[in-house]
Amino acid sequence: MSAPATRAEVCVAACAEAFRGDGERLASPMGTVPAIGARLAKLTFEPDLLLTDGVATLRADVDAVGSSTPPVIEGTMPYRRIFDLVWWGRRHVMMGASQIDRFGNQNISAVGDWKQPKVQLLGARGAPGNTICHTTSYWVAKHNRRVFVERVDFVSGVGYDRAAELGAGARFHEIRRVVTDLCVLDFQTETRSARLVSVHPGVTVDDVVAATGFALEIPASVPETATPGDEALRLIREVIDPTAQRDREVR
Amino acid sequence: MADKRMTEADVVAELRDGMTVGIGGWGSRRKPMSLVRAIVRSPLRDLTVVSFGGPDVGLLCAAGKVRKLVFGFVSLDSIPLEPHFREARQSGRIEVLELDEGMLQWGLYAAALRLPFLPTRAGLGSDVLALQPELRTVASPYDDGETLVAMPALRLDAALIHVNRADAAGNGVVLGPDPFFDDLYCMAADRAYMSCERVVATADLTAPGPEPWPPPNLLINRMMTAGVIEAPLGAHFTECPPDYGRDEAFQADYAAAAADPTTWSAWHDRFVAPATADAYERAVAAWREAHQ
Numbered sequence: 001m002s003a004p005a006t007r008a009e010v011c012v013a014a015c016a017e018a019f020r021g022d023g024e025r026l027a028s029p030m031g032t033v034p035a036i037g038a039r040l041a042k043l044t045f046e047p048d049l050l051l052t053d054g055v056a057t058l059r060a061d062v063d064a065v066g067s068s069t070p071p072v073i074e075g076t077m078p079y080r081r082i083f084d085l086v087w088w089g090r091r092h093v094m095m096g097a098s099q100i101d102r103f104g105n106q107n108i109s110a111v112g113d114w115k116q117p118k119v120q121l122l123g124a125r126g127a128p129g130n131t132i133c134h135t136t137s138y139w140v141a142k143h144n145r146r147v148f149v150e151r152v153d154f155v156s157g158v159g160y161d162r163a164a165e166l167g168a169g170a171r172f173h174e175i176r177r178v179v180t181d182l183c184v185l186d187f188q189t190e191t192r193s194a195r196l197v198s199v200h201p202g203v204t205v206d207d208v209v210a211a212t213g214f215a216l217e218i219p220a221s222v223p224e225t226a227t228p229g230d231e232a233l234r235l236i237r238e239v240i241d242p243t244a245q246r247d248r249e250v251r
Numbered sequence: 252m253a254d255k256r257m258t259e260a261d262v263v264a265e266l267r268d269g270m271t272v273g274i275g276g277w278g279s280r281r282k283p284m285s286l287v288r289a290i291v292r293s294p295l296r297d298l299t300v301v302s303f304g305g306p307d308v309g310l311l312c313a314a315g316k317v318r319k320l321v322f323g324f325v326s327l328d329s330i331p332l333e334p335h336f337r338e339a340r341q342s343g344r345i346e347v348l349e350l351d352e353g354m355l356q357w358g359l360y361a362a363a364l365r366l367p368f369l370p371t372r373a374g375l376g377s378d379v380l381a382l383q384p385e386l387r388t389v390a391s392p393y394d395d396g397e398t399l400v401a402m403p404a405l406r407l408d409a410a411l412i413h414v415n416r417a418d419a420a421g422n423g424v425v426l427g428p429d430p431f432f433d434d435l436y437c438m439a440a441d442r443a444y445m446s447c448e449r450v451v452a453t454a455d456l457t458a459p460g461p462e463p464w465p466p467p468n469l470l471i472n473r474m475m476t477a478g479v480i481e482a483p484l485g486a487h488f489t490e491c492p493p494d495y496g497r498d499e500a501f502q503a504d505y506a507a508a509a510a511d512p513t514t515w516s517a518w519h520d521r522f523v524a525p526a527t528a529d530a531y532e533r534a535v536a537a538w539r540e541a542h543q
Binding site: 055056057076078079080083086087109110114115116117118119120121122123124125126127128129131132133154155156157158162163165166168169170172173 | 277304322323324325326331332336337340341342343349350351352353354356371372373374375376377378379381382395397398399428429430431432467
């Protein structure tokens with residue numbers, strides 16, 4: 001018997017679940033826990049997933065996060081081809097979010113008035129194109145009211161309300177799920193407003209509500225997030241993340 | 252073939268106040284830093300800078316050279332946020348055109364192909380479009396009638412790129428894994444200036460293999476370039492594989508120095524003021540010795 005799954009390991013498994021059903025698509029996880037999750041998905045229920053080495057090649061083998069073992073290269077993927085791939089649509093990105101709102105609009109550009117921001121962040125990066133062209137999920141390592149806000153200050157990644165206004169232009173838009181250190185959310189509601197899918201073991205619905213700055217859709221019964229089984233735990237602990245980098249992102 | 256070799260100072264002498272300058276590379280990767288430092292030392296001003304931004308944008312913002320920045324992001328990669336860029340934005344000192352990074356590529360490509368715009372879905376529904384009326388949409392003329400972003404051409408007066416090897420005629424090869432968009436910058440520009448780690452004979456551009464072979468990233472040819480600048484360590488402290496990786500300790504020192512005007516002024520005097528490759532290398536070597 002393995003030691004029980006930690007919160008970080010539950011988050012890894014929940015990130016892996018986001019990629020279920022993707023088949024031969026490029027998984028682009030941003031952040032350590034999503035990177036472990038995508039590898040776990042590939043080693044278990046999604047063997048056909050494609051992953052990059054983080055630079056410019058497609059890597060056929062699954063390495064440990066943070067390792068520098070030489071890759072088995074199955075293709076090249078410099079940035080020029082990444083944008084082709086984004087617009088082609090065979091990609092599922094899991095991005096971070098400095099702010100996210102009830103319809104899944106995401107902000108990584110700037111906090112405050114965009115014309116003269118209080119806090120300048122990265123810039124829109126690929127978020128507008130990613131969200132309008134292919135499946136997107138989000139990973140939020142610290143679920144709190146600074147991140148989960150009523151309205152984002154700048155729409156970098158497009159949410160369901162903005163997408164609805166576009167009609168046909170948004171036919172490739174999909175926000176699959178949001179995984180946080182407390183819970184899993186999705187947008188499978190009539191209004192496309194965020195719904196609580198599951199709470200991680202040890203977290204209550206009230207904890208999530210208290211940490212969220214907008215009204216969540218909460219079903220009558222909210223299950224616990226599935227914990228990884230023994231084989232998944234072995235893969236996480238011994239193969240994918242033997243140096244426990246996941247514990248630096250989720251405590 | 253013409254010999255296009257020149258110095259960083261020669262390049263700066265060809266630039267003018269108010270020009271639009273595109274800078275190749277990506278984030279803190281293969282940036283033409285010796286050319287950027289030469290601009291910082293010059294009296295040039297009011298530049299519009301187009302960049303997948305890294306410390307190039309930071310240095311130019313810190314020196315007050317930027318009137319407007321056209322960008323998708325500005326980052327030091329291993330340090331996510333660029334301190335000088337943040338300060339310039341938060342103090343409202345620069346105008347911006349903020350783009351999805353695929354839109355930025357498309358704007359360079361449109362300019363390279365001499366088209367007024369190229370259509371894309373990237374940007375639809377986001378505040379990149381909603382808050383920047385200079386970006387417009389176009390209706391497909393076909394039966395689908397779809398509304399698309401009409402990404403305007405980003406025409407450049409000058410482009411600055413840095414590659415691993417070039418010949419004196421202006422052919423260049425990237426030996427690392429990603430050429431980024433350097434060829435598009437060159438084709439989008441009236442005049443493109445290419446710095447390189449080493450100027451070699453044309454025959455040696457294809458020399459890395461056992462037989463002469465066309466490396467996949469032999470993408471810059473002499474039709475695209477107006478000048479060649481031999482600049483060993485010309486991308487430092489950004490990475491320039493396989494010649495060198497990013498100088499992480501030095502980059503951390505750069506970012507830390509940016510926190511305060513006094514420390515920044517000292518950093519500038521030490522590492523931006525030296526006008527030759529030798530003097531810069533000596534300053535970095537002295538720094539490294541003190542930090543080991």
